[in-house]
Amino acid sequence: MKTARLLCGFAVGLGFAGAALAQSTLRIGLAEDPDVLDPTLARTYVGRIVFAALCDKLFDIDEKLNVVGQLALSQQASTDGKIVTIKLRPGVKFHDGEPFNAEAAKFSLERHLNMQGSFRKAEIAQVDKVEVVDPLTIRLLLKAPFAPLIAQLTDRAGMMVSPKAAQALGDKFGTAPVCAGPYKFGERVPQDRIVLERFKDYWDKDRVFIDRIVYRPIQDSTVRLANLKSGQLDLLERLLATDVEEVKKDAKLRLATGTELGYQGITMNIGNGERANNPLGKNPKVRQAFELSLDRDAINQVVFNGLNKTNNQWISPLNPYYMPKYPTPKRDVAKAKALLKEAGVAMPLALDFMVPNNPESRAVAEVMQSMAAEAGFDLKIRITEFATSLNEAEKGNYQLYFLAWSGRTDPDGNIFSMATCSGPLNYGRYCDPTVDELLTKARTATSSPERKLIYEQAAAEILPKGGILYLYHRTLLFAHTTRLAGFKVMPDGLIRVTDLKLQ
Amino acid sequence: MLKFLPRRLLQLVPTLFLVSVLIFGLQQLLPGDPALVMAGEERDPAVIEQIRKQYRLDQPLPVQYFHWIKGVLTGDLGESMRIKQPVARLVTEKLPVTVQLATMAMLFAVLIGIPAGVLSAVKKGSAWDVGANVFALWGLSTPNFWLGIMLIFLFSVQLGWLPASGFVSPFEDFGQAIATTVMPAFVLGNAIAAVLMRHMRSAMLQAIGSDYVRTARAKGLVERTVILKHALRNALTPVITLGALEFGTLLSGAVLTEQVFSIPGFGKLIVDAVFNRDYAVVQGVVLVTASVYIVLNLVADVLYVLVNPRLRDQG
Numbered sequence A: 001m002k003t004a005r006l007l008c009g010f011a012v013g014l015g016f017a018g019a020a021l022a023q024s025t026l027r028i029g030l031a032e033d034p035d036v037l038d039p040t041l042a043r044t045y046v047g048r049i050v051f052a053a054l055c056d057k058l059f060d061i062d063e064k065l066n067v068v069g070q071l072a073l074s075q076q077a078s079t080d081g082k083i084v085t086i087k088l089r090p091g092v093k094f095h096d097g098e099p100f101n102a103e104a105a106k107f108s109l110e111r112h113l114n115m116q117g118s119f120r121k122a123e124i125a126q127v128d129k130v131e132v133v134d135p136l137t138i139r140l141l142l143k144a145p146f147a148p149l150i151a152q153l154t155d156r157a158g159m160m161v162s163p164k165a166a167q168a169l170g171d172k173f174g175t176a177p178v179c180a181g182p183y184k185f186g187e188r189v190p191q192d193r194i195v196l197e198r199f200k201d202y203w204d205k206d207r208v209f210i211d212r213i214v215y216r217p218i219q220d221s222t223v224r225l226a227n228l229k230s231g232q233l234d235l236l237e238r239l240l241a242t243d244v245e246e247v248k249k250d251a252k253l254r255l256a257t258g259t260e261l262g263y264q265g266i267t268m269n270i271g272n273g274e275r276a277n278n279p280l281g282k283n284p285k286v287r288q289a290f291e292l293s294l295d296r297d298a299i300n301q302v303v304f305n306g307l308n309k310t311n312n313q314w315i316s317p318l319n320p321y322y323m324p325k326y327p328t329p330k331r332d333v334a335k336a337k338a339l340l341k342e343a344g345v346a347m348p349l350a351l352d353f354m355v356p357n358n359p360e361s362r363a364v365a366e367v368m369q370s371m372a373a374e375a376g377f378d379l380k381i382r383i384t385e386f387a388t389s390l391n392e393a394e395k396g397n398y399q400l401y402f403l404a405w406s407g408r409t410d411p412d413g414n415i416f417s418m419a420t421c422s423g424p425l426n427y428g429r430y431c432d433p434t435v436d437e438l439l440t441k442a443r444t445a446t447s448s449p450e451r452k453l454i455y456e457q458a459a460a461e462i463l464p465k466g467g468i469l470y471l472y473h474r475t476l477l478f479a480h481t482t483r484l485a486g487f488k489v490m491p492d493g494l495i496r497v498t499d500l501k502l503q
Numbered sequence B: 001m002l003k004f005l006p007r008r009l010l011q012l013v014p015t016l017f018l019v020s021v022l023i024f025g026l027q028q029l030l031p032g033d034p035a036l037v038m039a040g041e042e043r044d045p046a047v048i049e050q051i052r053k054q055y056r057l058d059q060p061l062p063v064q065y066f067h068w069i070k071g072v073l074t075g076d077l078g079e080s081m082r083i084k085q086p087v088a089r090l091v092t093e094k095l096p097v098t099v100q101l102a103t104m105a106m107l108f109a110v111l112i113g114i115p116a117g118v119l120s121a122v123k124k125g126s127a128w129d130v131g132a133n134v135f136a137l138w139g140l141s142t143p144n145f146w147l148g149i150m151l152i153f154l155f156s157v158q159l160g161w162l163p164a165s166g167f168v169s170p171f172e173d174f175g176q177a178i179a180t181t182v183m184p185a186f187v188l189g190n191a192i193a194a195v196l197m198r199h200m201r202s203a204m205l206q207a208i209g210s211d212y213v214r215t216a217r218a219k220g221l222v223e224r225t226v227i228l229k230h231a232l233r234n235a236l237t238p239v240i241t242l243g244a245l246e247f248g249t250l251l252s253g254a255v256l257t258e259q260v261f262s263i264p265g266f267g268k269l270i271v272d273a274v275f276n277r278d279y280a281v282v283q284g285v286v287l288v289t290a291s292v293y294i295v296l297n298l299v300a301d302v303l304y305v306l307v308n309p310r311l312r313d314q315g
Helices: A004-022 A044-052 A102-114 A163-175 A221-229 A239-250 A285-291 A296-304 A333-344 A358-377 A386-397 A411-417 A434-445 A447-463 B004-028 B034-038 B043-052 B062-074 B087-122 B129-143 B144-158 B174-208 B211-218 B222-249 B255-261 B264-277 B279-307
Strands: A024-029 A058-059 A067-069 A072-077 A083-088 A127-134 A137-143 A185-189 A195-199 A210-217 A255-257 A263-268 A349-356 A379-386 A400-405 A466-472 A475-481
Touching: A024 A221, A024 A296, A024 B129, A024 B255, A044 A185, A044 A195, A072 A379, A072 B255, A083 A102, A102 A127, A102 A137, A102 A163, A127 A285, A195 A296, A195 A379, A210 A221, A221 A475, A221 B144, A239 A255, A239 A349, A239 A475, A263 B087, A285 A333, A285 A358, A285 A466, A296 A358, A296 A466, A333 A358, A349 A386, A358 A379, A358 A400, A379 A386, A386 A400, A386 B034, A400 B279, A411 A434, A434 A447, A434 B129, B004 B279, B034 B043, B043 B087, B062 B279, B087 B222, B087 B264, B087 B279, B144 B174, B144 B255, B174 B222, B211 B222, B222 B279
Parallel strands: A024 A210, A349 A379, A349 A400
Antiparallel strands: A058 A067, A072 A083, A083 A137, A127 A137, A185 A195, A195 A210, A255 A475, A263 A400, A263 A466
16 A cells, blocks of 8 residues: 555656656856846846846847837837837736736836936936826827937836836845746846746747746856756857857857947047046047057957957947948058157057956957057056956046947947046046037937938047047857757847747 | 853954954955946946945945944845845855855865875875875865866766756755765865875874874784774874864855856855945855854864863863
């Protein structure tokens, strides 16, 4: 009797185990542990990767960077650009079963705008009021026309949260987020894993094929790749350029690439404190000489095996706003020397070059150091831990600063805060009232061709005289096992989980 | 017998106070502004201002310290600025992980280090001795992160026997718990085994050369009994003290090993918190670790007195 009961229990146990095994789980290796999982309070790039499965937005982008509806069906701006009417998708539910409607959209947007500590406030600060027109229509009343608004709503500012859960949890919403994405929150063990479960009532459920997603932060890129190779992961982000060949050679792995929305560049101290008082900070000719001393293609070849896209602008050549009339200048040491002579600079010109501490940045800095030396620049590389480097940049304690920007969908996000006189990211304090005026105008212009024209006018000033020397756009590198099908790299680098299948 | 105990307990108060001041003060020496790091890539000035206010970073240091210590005394270690979770919860989540790893590492260290030390002393000058010394040298000079990555490549990537990283609690799945801990525990235990082996060897050599061992041999005892019952017992005392100290160090987190194997323990928690300038987490975790260390020291002192009658009267 006892044995029979035991056997019975064992069989039931096996049955459960079988059911558990039948569940498909996608394991994704992240380069960092995300911060708080509240779209209003979150601030990291890596957190956005998790949100892509958890929280749907009003709008999304497609592979060609076009804005498409997600929880919104359409949008219409008034002729003066100050009223934007958004039609919402019907039949959408939040993970807690609450309906998504105009009231919920109004609540989410107002939460982004008013919640204490909101990181979204600045992104949609032009929104003065949100009105409910009917159960599936909202109207945004703007303080002034703001062209990047819809692009902002393709990111965290457009993420919708369940009003009921958000009210109940307050600023602890990030501990158990309730949104309307294809997956709902399961559990989080900080620094170990974030588990999401398939949401059965998702509005687009026919495109969701995997039961569970586990995100695992593994900081060391070598270890991340070892986990993929040993079958502990199915997909990883931020593969190192130097590991690309290894992935290509492995029959069980696949490489997926795309070009980032952001850029890597050198911020030059033009007007931030005492240290700006040097020929590079004061004379645009010296800055041009510095640019001519560098060979972007050679840097790309040496450090990144030619994988990145070299460029001299804040948006990549794949972006519709790219300006072909300003091609990347080729390296010309003779011309660089002539410019330095013209500027009356005593050579070698010693410059303090602050570089955040990571292997790739260090390598790029060293290649640049030897290139610039040929033209008469003596770059003194100062490797600095990232948080410290931000502080130093803010205080103006540098002359050159190697810094990346992760990029935004709208070109405004890549230039306004860095090139306007009071822009919070303008560490070099480059300031030109004409540029301020043009970049503000580009925000209020409503048609794309008109905006592109304004950006071209601004670029004529910024590129030769500005505070940032753009070098290249990094290639987004992902590796996955052959088990995973349907993975596409999106321009924002975030992992879209719909249409993914495990074979 | 334990007359000294109330006095030692009283001494804990100023010690812990000093530790808390040190933890708080040293952290302020870190360059970098936590508000800037926390403000995200956009670094909106309004947001930075708001963070400074919310976490009292705009207030004088003594005021900040007062608020922190007031919380600590009521059991509130503060909240992580990065993931908005209570530090106390993070500590209670990570402690079992670190304890599990440290215990397994010590097990490896003891199982390898002590027999190797005994063998090498008993067979001094033999191939065993040379082999054990080479092992000790290897253990001491091999960097943890290198050995960790090599083990991952061998046992996870090439052979596919063990998971490359992660952590599973033994209450969840015992087999998986062992599988995920065995490599990192070996990496940690390897270095400690080398230290234990060297100390064990010298303590044994001293014991073997002492009068009581000679007497035991003269009485005609079997060599095995002489070594295991007489020499080893006495030689073990300093090794146990050393082992306890090493265990204490392990409990404060094995930073590199935890990074390589992606184990969410104390070490990883502290390192991430330092890089993110998540002050509350750094303060909380270091305070807990320091307190555990101080209390363990007290426990050790009590045990000495209980074990060694000669110390009883000295207090």
